[in-house]
Amino acid sequence: GEDVEQSLFLSVREGDSSVINCTYTDSSSTYLYWYKQEPGAGLQLLTYIFSNMDMKQDQRLTVLLNKKDKHLSLRIADTQTGDSAIYFCAESFMNRDDKIIFGKGTRLHILP
Amino acid sequence: EAGVTQFPSHSVIEKGQTVTLRCDPISGHDNLYWYRRVMGKEIKFLLHFVKESKQDESGMPNNRFLAERTGGTYSTLKVQPAELEDSGVYFCASSQVGAQETQYFGPGTRLLVL
Numbered sequence A: 001g002e003d004v005e006q007s008l009f010l011s012v013r014e015g016d017s018s019v020i021n022c023t024y025t026d027s028s029s030t031y032l033y034w035y036k037q038e039p040g041a042g043l044q045l046l047t048y049i050f051s052n053m054d055m056k057q058d059q060r061l062t063v064l065l066n067k068k069d070k071h072l073s074l075r076i077a078d079t080q081t082g083d084s085a086i087y088f089c090a091e092s093f094m095n096r097d098d099k100i101i102f103g104k105g106t107r108l109h110i111l112p
Numbered sequence B: 001e002a003g004v005t006q007f008p009s010h011s012v013i014e015k016g017q018t019v020t021l022r023c024d025p026i027s028g029h030d031n032l033y034w035y036r037r038v039m040g041k042e043i044k045f046l047l048h049f050v051k052e053s054k055q056d057e058s059g060m061p062n063n064r065f066l067a068e069r070t071g072g073t074y075s076t077l078k079v080q081p082a083e084l085e086d087s088g089v090y091f092c093a094s095s096q097v098g099a100q101e102t103q104y105f106g107p108g109t110r111l112l113v114l
Helices: none
Strands: A004-006 A009-013 A018-024 A031-037 A043-050 A055-058 A061-066 A071-076 A085-092 A100-102 A106-111 B005-007 B010-013 B019-024 B031-037 B043-050 B053-056 B065-068 B075-079 B088-095 B109-113
Touching: A004 A085, A009 A018, A018 A085, A018 A106, A031 A061, A031 A071, A043 A055, A043 A061, A043 A071, A071 A085, A100 B031, A100 B043, B005 B088, B010 B019, B019 B088, B019 B109, B031 B075, B043 B065
Parallel strands: A009 A106, B010 B109
Antiparallel strands: A004 A018, A018 A071, A031 A043, A031 A085, A055 A061, A061 A071, A085 A100, A085 A106, B005 B019, B019 B075, B031 B043, B031 B088, B043 B053, B065 B075, B088 B109
């Protein structure tokens, strides 16, 4: 079945790197995503990776995909207070009407 | 370019009442999706429109929920009668046909049923 798991909380000191991890059960996913939700705001697509890629980097963000272990991670370098948010891991399947399957979200808390 | 908009931002109603949520997708996006997140749970898919047609409504919880997209532009999601367990945040998303991997989400409607 489709299941996306991620830890619920992460605390990181400002300036350090944050690593948010996610595991999924269905290996037939086409795309894997990281969405960000700031307090009181909607879901912002942060980045996504095609399932045949291992890594994607975009400025302070690095996404790593290990298909063998069904593990996705998001690394945020030089974490800032503005990075405080809930981060949702998600996946979609090209031939299943494109609906996105989300994890419960990881709340990232930045320590001063 | 305007993003996905949703109205209202918040709604507080009593059990048994009716509420209608509205979503305006990004102009030109034929795909429109509804999702919801109830307290402490995952964001769950409800249904998917392509233009005015329902492509997939497998996530609709029961027949108290009715979604429409007349004319293929904006969409409404009506809950009638509302129950306590319907409380949560209802998100709408849209994407272009051929770019389904990029769904843009609205800010959500926070529904509280008392």
